[in-house]
Amino acid sequence: MxxxxxxxxxxxxxxxxxxxxxxxxxxxxxxxxxxxxxxxxxxxxxxxxxxxxxxxxxxxxxxxxxxxxxxxxxxxxxxxxxxxxxxxxxxxxxxxxxxxxxxxxxxxxxxxxxxxxxxxxxxxxxxxxxxxxxxxxxxxxxxxxxxxxxxxxxxxxxxxxxxxxxxINTLDERQYKSGLAEVVKYAFIEKSCEARFDYGLYDFLSVHYQKILDRDLRFLEKIIKVCIELKISVVTKDEKEAGLRKILNFGHTYGHALEKITNYKTFTHGEAVAYGIHFIFNYAHKLKLIDANYKELAVVLMHKFGFFDKTFKYPIEKLIEIMKKDKKADDENIKVILPTMKGYVKEDILNINEVLLKSDF
Ligand SMILES: NC(=O)c1ccc[n+]([C@@H]2O[C@H](COP(=O)([O-])OP(=O)(O)OC[C@H]3O[C@@H](n4cnc5c(N)ncnc54)[C@H](O)[C@@H]3O)[C@@H](O)[C@H]2O)c1
The missing domain is CATH 3.40.50.1970 (Rossmann fold)
Structure with a gap:
C-alpha cells in the first residue's frame, strides 16, 4: 500500500x-x-x-x-x-x-x-x-x-x-435605508463584478433615487434584479471568497468594526456599511488613490439616499484594532476594498499609519 x-x-x-x-x-x-x-x-x-x-x-x-x-x-x-x-x-x-x-x-x-x-x-x-x-x-x-x-x-x-x-412595504424607514446602503455599494463595485451586462447602476440610482426612496415597486424590482445579477456574477466565479468575491466587502471592514465597537446596538448593518463606504472614499481621496471628481460623485449619490458622512467619537485606534481581527485581515495587515475609478474597486492593504496621522478619520 x-x-x-x-x-x-x-x-x-x-x-x-x-x-x-x-x-x-x-x-x-x-x-x-x-x-x-x-x-x-x-x-x-x-x-x-x-x-x-x-x-x-x-x-x-x-x-x-x-x-x-x-x-x-x-x-x-x-x-x-x-x-x-x-x-x-x-x-x-x-x-x-x-x-x-x-x-x-x-x-x-x-x-x-x-x-x-x-x-x-x-x-x-x-x-x-x-x-x-x-x-x-x-x-x-x-x-x-x-x-x-x-x-x-x-x-x-x-x-x-x-x-x-x-x-418591503412594511419595513420601517431605517431598515429600508439599511438595504439601500447595500444597493449603493453595488453601484460602486459594478464594473469589477464582471457581469454580462453593463447595468449602469450608478446612473440609474442617481436619476431615479426619489422613486426608489418612495418604494415604487417597478424601480424596486429593477434594483433588486440588478443587484442579484451582480452578486451572482461574482459568487459563481468565486463561491468561497478566494479572490473576486472579496469585492462584495466594499465598505464592510470599517462597517463591521463600527457594529462591533457599539455591540451591534447603535447601527443597522446597512448604516454601518454606509459609514464604511464614506470612510474608504475619504481614505482613497486623501491618499490620492482616486481623484476629487470621483470622490464628489460618490458623496453626491450617498447624500441622495440620505447617507451623510460623519466622524465618530469612537477612537480610530480602537476601530483599527477591531479591523485587524476581521476575517479578511492577516496577522499584521488590514485588507480593504478600495475604489479606483467609477464602478471599479480593488483589494489593498490599509495604510494604518496614514489613517492614524490624519486625525479626521
Ligand atoms: N449572508 C450574507 O451574504 C450576508 C450579506 C449581508 C448581510 N448579512 C447579514 O444580514 C444581517 C442584516 O440583515 P437585515 O438588514 O435584513 O437585518 P435583520 O434581519 O435584523 O432585519 C431587520 C429588522 O427588520 C425586521 N423585518 C424583517 N422583515 C420585515 C418586514 N417585511 N417588515 C417589517 N419588518 C421586517 C426584522 O424583524 C428586524 O427587526 C446581518 O447579520 C448581516 O451580517 C449577511
Whole structure:
C-alpha cells in the first residue's frame, strides 16, 4: 500500500432559482411546498415578521421557530435551540429549513441547514431589502460569537429563494435605508463584478433615487434584479471568497468594526456599511488613490439616499484594532476594498499609519 493517497473530490455545483414577484403573500407557502414537496420542515421566522405576516403565511405553529429580533440573536444559544427543535421534530436530511425574515434569520437558519445532519434542504424567503439584494443569495451562512461577527459559519447554497416585493412595504424607514446602503455599494463595485451586462447602476440610482426612496415597486424590482445579477456574477466565479468575491466587502471592514465597537446596538448593518463606504472614499481621496471628481460623485449619490458622512467619537485606534481581527485581515495587515475609478474597486492593504496621522478619520 502506498503511504500517500491523493483524494480528488469534484465540487458539487448546485444551481437554484430565485423567484421574484409581488404575488399575494398568502400563496407563498403553497408555492414553496408545490415546488419542493417537503414532508417535514421547520420555518425559522423573525418575531416581527411573524406578527406582521404569520396569519397570511399560514404555517402551523408546530412548524415554527420564532426568533427574537436583532443582530444579537444570531448567536450560538439560538443556533442550539433551533437544532433542538429540528431534533424534536424528527427532521432529517430530506427535510427543510425555511428562513422567513431578514439577514439575521437567513444567516442563522442557513447555518442550521448546513450543519444539522451535515446538511439539509434550505429555502430563503427574504423579507428585508438587504436580504433580497444581498444576504439571501450567495450561500454565506453564519452566527456571531463574542469575538466578532459571522465568525462561525460556512458556505451553503439554498435550494431556492422566494422574493416577494410586498414584504418591503412594511419595513420601517431605517431598515429600508439599511438595504439601500447595500444597493449603493453595488453601484460602486459594478464594473469589477464582471457581469454580462453593463447595468449602469450608478446612473440609474442617481436619476431615479426619489422613486426608489418612495418604494415604487417597478424601480424596486429593477434594483433588486440588478443587484442579484451582480452578486451572482461574482459568487459563481468565486463561491468561497478566494479572490473576486472579496469585492462584495466594499465598505464592510470599517462597517463591521463600527457594529462591533457599539455591540451591534447603535447601527443597522446597512448604516454601518454606509459609514464604511464614506470612510474608504475619504481614505482613497486623501491618499490620492482616486481623484476629487470621483470622490464628489460618490458623496453626491450617498447624500441622495440620505447617507451623510460623519466622524465618530469612537477612537480610530480602537476601530483599527477591531479591523485587524476581521476575517479578511492577516496577522499584521488590514485588507480593504478600495475604489479606483467609477464602478471599479480593488483589494489593498490599509495604510494604518496614514489613517492614524490624519486625525479626521
Ligand atoms: N449572508 C450574507 O451574504 C450576508 C450579506 C449581508 C448581510 N448579512 C447579514 O444580514 C444581517 C442584516 O440583515 P437585515 O438588514 O435584513 O437585518 P435583520 O434581519 O435584523 O432585519 C431587520 C429588522 O427588520 C425586521 N423585518 C424583517 N422583515 C420585515 C418586514 N417585511 N417588515 C417589517 N419588518 C421586517 C426584522 O424583524 C428586524 O427587526 C446581518 O447579520 C448581516 O451580517 C449577511
Amino acid at each position: 502506498p503511504n500517500k493517497i491523493d483524494v480528488e473530490i469534484e465540487e458539487k455545483r448546485k444551481s437554484y432559482p430565485i423567484n421574484i414577484d409581488s404575488d399575494n403573500v398568502e400563496n407563498l407557502k403553497n408555492k414553496i411546498l408545490k415546488d419542493f414537496n417537503f414532508s417535514k420542515y421547520l420555518v425559522v421566522i423573525s418575531e416581527k415578521v411573524y406578527k406582521l405576516y404569520g396569519k397570511q403565511l399560514g404555517f402551523s405553529k408546530d412548524d415554527l421557530f420564532i426568533l427574537k429580533d436583532g443582530e444579537i440573536q444570531k448567536n450560538i444559544k439560538n443556533y442550539q435551540k433551533i437544532l433542538q427543535c429540528c431534533e424534536k421534530k424528527g427532521l432529517n436530511r430530506k427535510s427543510a429549513i425555511i428562513a422567513v425574515g431578514g439577514g439575521v434569520v437567513g444567516d442563522i437558519a442557513g447555518f442550521v441547514a448546513a450543519t444539522f445532519m451535515r446538511g439539509m434542504n434550505f429555502i430563503q424567503v427574504p423579507t428585508t431589502l438587504l436580504a433580497c439584494v444581498d444576504s439571501s443569495v450567495g450561500g454565506k451562512v453564519a452566527i456571531d460569537t463574542e469575538y466578532g461577527k459571522n465568525l462561525v459559519g460556512t458556505f451553503y447554497q439554498p435550494n431556492a429563494v422566494y422574493i416577494n416585493l410586498n414584504f
